[in-house]
Amino acid sequence: MSTESHGIATDASAPLWSRLKHAHHFRSKEEEFDACKIGMWLFLTTEVLLFSGLFCAYAIFRAMYPEAFRGGSHHLDWLWGSINTGVLLISSFTIAWSIRCAQMNQQALLKFNLAFTAFCGLLFTGIKFGLEYGPKWAAGKRPGSLYDYPNPSTPNEPVWWSVYYAATGTHLLHVLIGTAVILIMLARAQKGMYGPKHYTGIEIAGLYWHLVDLIWIFLFPLLYLIH
Amino acid sequence: MSHEAAHDAHHHEGSYLTRTGSFWTTVIQWGFTKDHKKLGVMYLTAVLILFFVGGMAALMVRAELWSPVRQITTTSVNDAGETVTTTEIKGQMFNFPKAGETATSLNTGNETYNRIFTLHGAVMVFMVIIPSIPAALGNFFLPIMLGAKDVAFPRLNLLSWWIYVFGSIFAIASVIAGGVDTGWTFYTPYSTTTDADHWRVVFMIMGAFILGFSSILTGLNFIVTVHKLRAPGMGWFDMPLFVWAIYATAIIQVLATPVIGVTLLLLVLERLFHIGIFDPRLGGDPVLFQHFFWFYSHPVVYVMILPGMGIVSELLAVHAHKRIFGYKAIAFASLGIAGVSFIVWGHHLFAAESELAATVFSALTFLVAIPTAIKVFNWIATLYKGSIVLNTPMFYALAFLFLFSIGGLTGLPLATLATDMHLHDSYFVVAHFHYVMMGGTIIAFVGGIFHWWPKMFGRLYNERWALTGAVLVFIGFNVTFFTQFFLGTQGMPRRYASYVDEFLTLHRISTVGSWILALGFFIEAAVLIYSLVAGRKAPPNPWGGLTLEWEVESPPIEHNFHHEPLIKHGPYDYDDVVPPHWDPKDYPLPEPLPTGARH
Numbered sequence: 001m002s003t004e005s006h007g008i009a010t011d012a013s014a015p016l017w018s019r020l021k022h023a024h025h026f027r028s029k030e031e032e033f034d035a036c037k038i039g040m041w042l043f044l045t046t047e048v049l050l051f052s053g054l055f056c057a058y059a060i061f062r063a064m065y066p067e068a069f070r071g072g073s074h075h076l077d078w079l080w081g082s083i084n085t086g087v088l089l090i091s092s093f094t095i096a097w098s099i100r101c102a103q104m105n106q107q108a109l110l111k112f113n114l115a116f117t118a119f120c121g122l123l124f125t126g127i128k129f130g131l132e133y134g135p136k137w138a139a140g141k142r143p144g145s146l147y148d149y150p151n152p153s154t155p156n157e158p159v160w161w162s163v164y165y166a167a168t169g170t171h172l173l174h175v176l177i178g179t180a181v182i183l184i185m186l187a188r189a190q191k192g193m194y195g196p197k198h199y200t201g202i203e204i205a206g207l208y209w210h211l212v213d214l215i216w217i218f219l220f221p222l223l224y225l226i227h
Numbered sequence: 228m229s230h231e232a233a234h235d236a237h238h239h240e241g242s243y244l245t246r247t248g249s250f251w252t253t254v255i256q257w258g259f260t261k262d263h264k265k266l267g268v269m270y271l272t273a274v275l276i277l278f279f280v281g282g283m284a285a286l287m288v289r290a291e292l293w294s295p296v297r298q299i300t301t302t303s304v305n306d307a308g309e310t311v312t313t314t315e316i317k318g319q320m321f322n323f324p325k326a327g328e329t330a331t332s333l334n335t336g337n338e339t340y341n342r343i344f345t346l347h348g349a350v351m352v353f354m355v356i357i358p359s360i361p362a363a364l365g366n367f368f369l370p371i372m373l374g375a376k377d378v379a380f381p382r383l384n385l386l387s388w389w390i391y392v393f394g395s396i397f398a399i400a401s402v403i404a405g406g407v408d409t410g411w412t413f414y415t416p417y418s419t420t421t422d423a424d425h426w427r428v429v430f431m432i433m434g435a436f437i438l439g440f441s442s443i444l445t446g447l448n449f450i451v452t453v454h455k456l457r458a459p460g461m462g463w464f465d466m467p468l469f470v471w472a473i474y475a476t477a478i479i480q481v482l483a484t485p486v487i488g489v490t491l492l493l494l495v496l497e498r499l500f501h502i503g504i505f506d507p508r509l510g511g512d513p514v515l516f517q518h519f520f521w522f523y524s525h526p527v528v529y530v531m532i533l534p535g536m537g538i539v540s541e542l543l544a545v546h547a548h549k550r551i552f553g554y555k556a557i558a559f560a561s562l563g564i565a566g567v568s569f570i571v572w573g574h575h576l577f578a579a580e581s582e583l584a585a586t587v588f589s590a591l592t593f594l595v596a597i598p599t600a601i602k603v604f605n606w607i608a609t610l611y612k613g614s615i616v617l618n619t620p621m622f623y624a625l626a627f628l629f630l631f632s633i634g635g636l637t638g639l640p641l642a643t644l645a646t647d648m649h650l651h652d653s654y655f656v657v658a659h660f661h662y663v664m665m666g667g668t669i670i671a672f673v674g675g676i677f678h679w680w681p682k683m684f685g686r687l688y689n690e691r692w693a694l695t696g697a698v699l700v701f702i703g704f705n706v707t708f709f710t711q712f713f714l715g716t717q718g719m720p721r722r723y724a725s726y727v728d729e730f731l732t733l734h735r736i737s738t739v740g741s742w743i744l745a746l747g748f749f750i751e752a753a754v755l756i757y758s759l760v761a762g763r764k765a766p767p768n769p770w771g772g773l774t775l776e777w778e779v780e781s782p783p784i785e786h787n788f789h790h791e792p793l794i795k796h797g798p799y800d801y802d803d804v805v806p807p808h809w810d811p812k813d814y815p816l817p818e819p820l821p822t823g824a825r826h
Contacts, residue, residue, distance in 0.1 A: 024786075025376035025456070035379045035455040042447045046485040053489035053519060057504060060515060068510070143496075144503030144511075156510040162502040166493060 007197065017195030033200050040204040044211045047174070051215055054167045058222060061159050070227050071153025072160030075141055080131050081224040084124050085216065091120030092213040095182070095206045102189075102199035110194060114186040114202075117209065121179030128172055133165075164223060171215055178212045181205050240789070242685065242782040261381035264783060266388050267367030268683065271676075274363050275752075277354045277395070278669075282745065284347035287321060289707070289741040291340055292734045294318035296725035298333050319724070325405060340724035341408035348411035349431060353438050354395055356664055357527065359672045360534030361480070362391070362445055365473045367683060369449055371776045371783060372467045374458025374792040379451040383444055391441040398434030407431045410722065412524070413491075415505040415516045419498045429495055436491040439484045442530075446480030449473055458775070460794035467774045467798040468544075468557055472537025475561035479526045479533070479568060487523035490516065514579050521572035529568040531664055533561055535627065535671030536602055542624035542671075542678055543606050545772040547613030550799045553605035560598035567594050577647055585644055592642040599635055603628065619693040620770075623674025626701045630666025634659060637712065652722075655715025658708045666704060673700070673751065680755065681765030685782040688758035696754060699747030706740030767808040774798045778807045 007029070009018040026032040062069045098113035140148030143165045147158035185205050188194065194202055243264045246253050257265055297317045305311050316333055321343065324335035370378050378384050401407060404427045409418040413432060422428055453474050457466070466474075494516065496502045503509025505516045536557075544551040551557065573580060573588030580588075606628060615621065637659045640646040650656065677697075681687050710733045711719075719730050726734065768777040773796065779787055796804045 023381075025379075025381070031455055035451050038454055039380060039383075039447055039451045042450055042481055046443055046447075046481055049482060049485035050489050053486050053493075056519075057493070057515065060512065061504075061510075064512070065510065143500065144506070144509050145501035158503055159510040162504050162509075162511075166496065166502065166504070170489070170492070 015195055016192040017198040020193065020198050029197065033203075036200050036204055037207075040207045044207060047211055047215075051167075051170070054163070054170060055218070055222075058163050058167065061163055065154065065156040065159060067154045068156040068160045072157050072164065073223060073227055074153075075136065076164075076224045077132065078224045080127055081220055084127050085220050087120050087124050087127070088213045088216050091117045091124075092210055094120070095202075095209045099199060099202050099206050102194040102202050103196055105195050107189070107192070107195075110202075111186060111189050114182055114189055118179050118182045118186060121175050121182065124175055125172060125179075128168070167219055167223070171212070171219060174212045174215070178205075178209050181208065240784045240786075242780065243785045244684070244782050259385065261377070261385050262785065263366050263370050263378050263381065263384060264683075264787075266384055267363055267365075269388060270358060270366060270391070271363035271683075273391070273395070274355055274359050277350055278359075281347050281350035281355055282748065284343050284350065286741055286745055287343050288340070288347060289738040291320045291343070291724055292726070293320065293738050295728065295731065296333070296336065337724050338408055341410075341722070342406035344722065345407050345410055346402055349398065349407075349435070351664075352411050352531075353435050354398065356531045356668050357438075357442060358391060358445075359668065360538065360675065361449070361473055361476055361530070362387075362441075364538070364672070364675050364679065365449065365476075365534065366445070368679065368776055369470060369473055370452060370456065371779060371787050372470050372774050372798075373452065373456055374461060374775050374788065374794065375452065375456035376786045376788070378448045379455055380448050384448055387441045387444040387448070390437055390444070394434045394437030394439075394441060396434075397430050397437060401427045401430035401434060404430070412520060413494060414520075415494065415497065415513045416507075418494065419501075419506065429498060432491050432495055432498075436488060436495070439488050439491070442480050443484045443488075446477035446484075449477040450481065453477075458792045458794055464555065464558070465794055465797055468540035468551065468554065468561075469534075469537040469774075471558040472533045472540070472561050475565040476530050476533045476537075478562075479530050479565050483523045483526035483530075483569070486519060487527075490519040490523065493519075514576070517576050517579055518572070521575040522569075525572040525575060526565075526568040528663075529564050531668045532631075533564060535631075535668040536561065538671040538675040538678070539606060539624050539627050540602075541772075541774070542620045542674055543609050543613075544799045544801075545678070545770050545774075546618060546621035546624070547610050547615045548771060548801050549609055549613035550801055551605070552608035552611075553601070554797075554799065556601050557605050560601045563598035563601075564595065567591070567598065571595060574642055577644060578651065589642055589644050589647075593639070596635065596639065603632060603635075618690060619688075619697050620674050620678035622694060622697045622701075623670055623677065626697070627667060627670045627674065630662055630670060630701075630704065633709075634662030634664075634666050637662065650715060652720055653715035654711040654719045654721055657721050658711035658715060661708045661711075666708070670700075670704075673697075676755070678770070679776070680758070681769045682776055682779075682781050682783070684759060685765050685780075686758045686762030687765045687769065688754050688762055692750060693754045696747045696750030699743055699750065701747075703740050703742070703744030703747050707737050707744055708740070710734075710737045710740070766810060768806055768810075771806040771809045773800060773804060773806055 008021055009015075012019075022029045022032040026035065094113045095117045098110050098117065101107075101110035101113055136142075140150070141161055142148060142158075143162035144158050147161060149157075152158070182205055185194075185202055188201060243262055248256070257269065260266065294317070296319045299315050299317060300312060301315070302310060302312050316336065319333075319336045321339050322336040323339045323342075324332065325338075366378070366384065370376070404425070407422070407428050409421060409428060409431075413428075413435075418428055418432070453466070453470060493502075493504050497505050497511075501509065503511045505511045505513050507513060540551060540557055571588060571592045571594070573584055574592045577585045577589070617625075637655070641650055641656060641659060677688070677693060714730055714733050714737070717730070717733075719726055719733075765781045767779065767781050769781075770777070775792055775794075776783075778792065
């Protein structure tokens with residue numbers, strides 16, 4: 001067993017995660033872990049409130065123009081929407097698994113899970129841009145004054161597209177930010193920074209990624225499924 | 228152990244202000260510091276500079292209103308017998324036309340006026356009042372008052388600071404490019420159509436959006452700090468009331484700011500791409516913008532006032548040397564105000580919403596008066612039989628009580644639908660919110676600066692001159708804004724550069740008041756700057772306070788405490804505890820009144 005002081009290895013040959021100390025202003029690693037988790041949950045609250053504005057706009061315009069929303073949602077492809085939902089759900093599973101890997105010190109599997117999660121984020125973005133936004137934008141199904149589709153179901157259909165692009169676009173931005181964060185986690189995991197006693201980063205990145213998934217779970221039925 | 232001895236024992240630990248390198252090394256050290264105290268001082272500096280900028284804009288607004296703007300057209304017959312019409316503009320002080328326009332046009336002058344008051348409002352709200360107390364004094368004192376070495380996330384704190392700088396640069400770029408004339412509320416469709424060929428409005432909106440991130444991250448940091456970093460022995464009800472106030476503020480910052488984030492994002496998309504969400508021509512709803520805007524901006528009114536209330540609780544208890552009356556009531560009233568703040572936004576839309584909604588929001592608005600009045604009565608009860616020392620911080624605290632009460636009570640006729648029909652969008656509203664925001668928050672902020680100045684910089688200031696400045700501020704403020712209550716009730720609408728002749732006298736009194744006010748603030752600035760240069764060295768506890776910041780040195784060492792403090796008494800136990808490092812020579816108390824004395 002390597003030499004330890006307050007549960008922190010002092011032996012230079014010990015893995016990096018076992019040698020990392022908590023920040024000087026915390027009393028213990030546990031306190032630091034708790035603080036980071038509270039901070040992330042608060043941040044997630046702000047994210048929910050950010051999206052609540054978009055959901056509120058959705059509700060109001062849906063009540064104002066039910067036909068525009070019915071007509072508009074017919075243009076969305078439920079198949080690609082479902083596939084993307086599956087992609088995000090699987091990635092939520094792999095990020096949760098990567099936390100478990102860090103706790104169990106399964107370093108290879110940890111890196112695989114992080115890489116796979118990031119890949120899912122990019123896959124989601126690719127499907128969204130290549131198979132959904134791209135063709136629709138080209139066909140003139142654009143927001144507001146940019147709308148240029150020859151036969152709208154009702155004159156107010158552009159508002160539907162504004163809500164669609166604003167809500168999914170803001171979500172997509174979060175997917176990209178989340179993917180970038182997970183790639184940073186991957187780079188750190190490569191250095192051996194995560195292990196049984198040190199996995200705060202992965203845990204809070206995971207919390208963020210679950211929220212990104214959760215928002216989509218609400219957006220998908222509201223936009224694609226209900227008519 | 229006296230503080231000298233304590234200092235000797237740890238003389239190797241210099242204060243946080245100690246310089247360790249050349250000038251540029253110091254600049255870089257400050258720019259990338261994670262020390263909450265240095266960040267607090269940098270916020271304080273930025274806020275005070277921007278306060279000067281916003282204040283200059285306010286003086287320009289008042290100067291423009293010295294005389295009403297008149298376009299006089301005279302028709303005369305010249306020597307050749309032709310009729311000549313000449314147009315002349317009188318009473319216009321500022322007229323900065325955009326490129327390609329002539330300065331003689333009445334419109335360019337009016338637009339200039341709009342730009343100046345928008346500059347004043349946007350700078351004062353987004354860059355001064357919102358960050359003033361939480362980001363400057365809160366950053367500096369919240370961790371020390373809790374007995375912590377720093378906030379929970381020092382790196383995030385540094386990020387908040389740089390986001391604040393970045394957002395301010397956006398806003399200032401907009402001002403340099405000519406400024407915006409939308410008013411600080413950015414109402415659509417005006418904000419989406421005015422200056423359509425220019426980026427100014429987008430820059431200003433982006434600035435407000437970015438500043439919002441700074442506000443969220445600071446609030447988040449404070450909440451976690453309060454939850455996790457209290458010193459051993461400090462329960463929730465052993466926290467100073469300033470901390471409670473900052474905690475309640477942080478909750479509002481975290482819960483309300485994201486909504487303005489998405490609102491401003493949609494507004495930028497609306498302006499750049501005309502997505503139509505707020506544009507009725509494309510099926511959108513401009514009233515939705517107003518709801519979104521005020522869902523944030525009403526709670527944010529309490530982001531502005533709650534920290535001020537926290538400061539006043541500290542000032543009254545310390546300078547009356549008395550246990551605060553109704554500690555829990557004041558603490559819970561802070562949370563109560565935070566809670567109520569989320570359900571009253573509709574009172575900004577009385578003219579735009581249905582009668583039922585207006586009635587409901589009017590009724591809810593009256594709820595705010597309850598926790599507010601609880602605080603005011605408890606503060607007054609605190610003063611009763613206290614050993615009151617009428618020094619500068621105490622004077623500001625008393626000024627706060629007086630001005631904030633007027634500001635609060637004049638809110639009631641605005642919350643009442645019937646009277647608001649008459650007062651809506653008039654100078655009464657202007658006077659009301661200046662009494663709350665300036666008479667409340669800014670006065671408390673300045674009082675807090677004078678209270679904690681010796682702690683922050685280790686220097687005492689000239690009490691007589693500071694008090695003189697404070698008295699001038701108080702007089703100037705009332706002369707400037709009390710007149711505006713009369714202007715409002717007589718029908719003077721806000722946001723116009725001109726007015727009918729009947730309002731001339733009142734407008735001139737108000738403008739003279741703004742000069743007295745400015746003189747007061749200049750004196751205060753001079754007093755503070757002079758103290759940095761030549762002030763006497765401050766002892767650790769010049770006022771005899773009991774909260775933890777008075778146990779550390781003035782100015783504090785880098786990690787605040789030599790040893791982690793152990794809390795053995797409450798923050799206001801003046802009856803039972805002798806204040807630490809307290810020397811009656813520094814702070815002679817008046818004799819308390821004998822029990823049962825007549826007064």
